[in-house]
Amino acid sequence: MIELDYPEGATPINADEIEGLLLTHITTRAELDRWEQDNINEALTWIEERKPKDVLNESFMKLLHSKMFCNVWKWAGTFRQSEKSIGVSWYRISIELRKLCDDIKYWIENKTFSEDEIAARFHHRLVSIYLFPNGNGRHARLIADVLLENILSRPPFTWGNANLVKSSDDRKRYIESLIAADGGEYKHLLEFVRS
Secondary structure, three states: OOOOOOOOOOOOOOHHHHOOEOOOOOOOHHHHHHHHHHHHHHHHHHHHHHOOOOOOOHHHHHHHHHHHHOOOEOOOOOOOOOOOOOOOOHHHHHHHHHHHHHHHHHHHHHOOOOHHHHHHHHHHHHHHHOOOOOOHHHHHHHHHHHHHHHOOOOOOOOHHHOOOOOOOHHHHHHHHHHHHHHOOOOHHHHHHHOO
16 A cells, blocks of 8 residues: 655545555555656646647546546546545535636636736635645646646746655745735745746
8 A cells, every 4th residue: 555745735635535546556655756747748748739728617627637647546537525624625616616717717808917917816726726636736737837828828837947746945935825825915926936
């Protein structure tokens, strides 16, 4: 059985969710990270080939998560059905996601914020909803970049040019910027995403 250690700020997956691991030979976090990254690389190729534009909906959110993790987790692309220490109650995920997508469409149409701020707010709210059992930060970062490139005609964020999956000062700064955004202060997140 796999023993997972979690980087600072990560939300653990429960025993039922761990049972969804497709690769039974994995025993360490490092092995899991490598297999997940290989799967994410396949998803990046898929995005590059298709350049999707209809991304602000539940179907695409699930499809992208599935593309990112389908080789590793049985529940890839399926909304979580358990409570976590962060995120909305699991039964409110679809409702909150629909509200978020409607907000983003409105902000784009009415130029409520700059393109970078729209994408940063989108990312923050996705993380706050916490759609899936695992991979929420990576999914929210990738879809924010898809939004920037394919809809807002902006370059993707640099995300501090760091590996945000592993514990590091950059990950700590990233999490602190998300916490500040929880309080309505987006300055630090906007600085981080382009650093």
